[in-house]
Amino acid sequence: xxxxPSILAPSxxxxxHAQLATSVKEVxxxxxTWLHIDIMDGHFVPNLTFGPxxxxxxxxxxxxxxxxxxxMLEEPHRYIEAFAKAGANSISIHIEPEYDxxxxxxxIRELGCHAGIVLNPGTGAxxxxxxxxxxxxxxxxxxxxxxxxxxFRPEMLxxxxxxxxxxxxxxxxxxLEVDGGIDLQNGVECRTAGADxxxxxxxxxxxxxxxxxxxxxxxx
Ligand code: DX5
Ligand code: ZN
Numbered sequence: 001x002x003x004x005p006s007i008l009a010p011s012x013x014x015x016x017h018a019q020l021a022t023s024v025k026e027v028x029x030x031x032x033t034w035l036h037i038d039i040m041d042g043h044f045v046p047n048l049t050f051g052p053x054x055x056x057x058x059x060x061x062x063x064x065x066x067x068x069x070x071x072m073l074e075e076p077h078r079y080i081e082a083f084a085k086a087g088a089n090s091i092s093i094h095i096e097p098e099y100d101x102x103x104x105x106x107x108i109r110e111l112g113c114h115a116g117i118v119l120n121p122g123t124g125a126x127x128x129x130x131x132x133x134x135x136x137x138x139x140x141x142x143x144x145x146x147x148x149x150x151x152f153r154p155e156m157l158x159x160x161x162x163x164x165x166x167x168x169x170x171x172x173x174x175x176l177e178v179d180g181g182i183d184l185q186n187g188v189e190c191r192t193a194g195a196d197x198x199x200x201x202x203x204x205x206x207x208x209x210x211x212x213x214x215x216x217x218x219x220x
Pocket of ligand 2: 011036037038070179199
C-alpha cells in the first residue's frame with residue numbers, strides 16, 4: 001500500500017491577479033513543488049478565471065513547479081491538448097458534465113500529463129469508482145466549485161474515507177486531493193480520512209507566516 005507524503009498545492013486563484021508571477025514566486029521560494037491552477041468557463045461554474053495562455057506564460061518562469069490544473073469546464077475534452085502543450089503537469093476533469101470521461105483521461109495520459117477526476121460535493125463517490133484504475137489523482141471538492149473563500153464541508157470526509165478504502169482494496173496509487181475551504185485545522189481531518197494532497201487558496205495566501213503553514217502541512 002502506498003502512503004503518499006502530504007503535498008500542499010497553493011491555489012493561484014487566491015494570488016494577486018495583477019502580479020500572478022509574483023504570487024507564484026512566493027510559493028516556489030518556500031520550497032513548495034505544486035501550484036493549483038483553477039480554470040473556469042462561466043458555464044460549468046458561474047465564474048471565469050485563467051486559460052491555457054496563462055499556464056503557458058507562467059511555465060518558463062517556473063520550469064520545476066508542478067502545475068496541478070483543475071478544469072471546471074462543461075466541455076473539458078476540447079481543451080486537453082491546449083493545456084498539455086501549455087505546460088500543465090496534471091489535468092483534472094469533472095465527472096459531472098457529459099462527455100467521454102474515459103477517453104479524455106486516456107488522452108491526458110497520452111499527452112504526457114497525469115490524469116485527474118474531480119467530484120462536486122453533491123456527486124457520490126460511486127460515480128467515479130469504475131474510473132479509478134484510469135487516474136493518477138482523485139480530487140474531492142470540499143466546496144461547490146466556482147469561488148475561493150467558501151466554508152469547508154465536513155460531510156465530505158466520508159467520501160474521502162470511501163475513496164481511500166477503494167484505493168487500498170484495489171491496490172491503486174492515485175493521489176487523493178481536497179479543494180475548497182481547506183485550512184490547517186480541517187486539513188488534518190482530511191489527512192486522517194485519506195487525503196494526501198491539499199489545495200489551499202485563501203487560508204494560505206492570507207496566512208501571516210506562509211513558511212510555517214507549509215512546514216505544518218509537510219508534517220501531516
Ligand atoms: C474553487 C476552486 C479552488 C479555490 C480554493 O472552485 O476549485 O481551487 O481556489 O480556494 P479556497 O482555498 O479559498 O477555498
Ligand atoms: Zn480548484
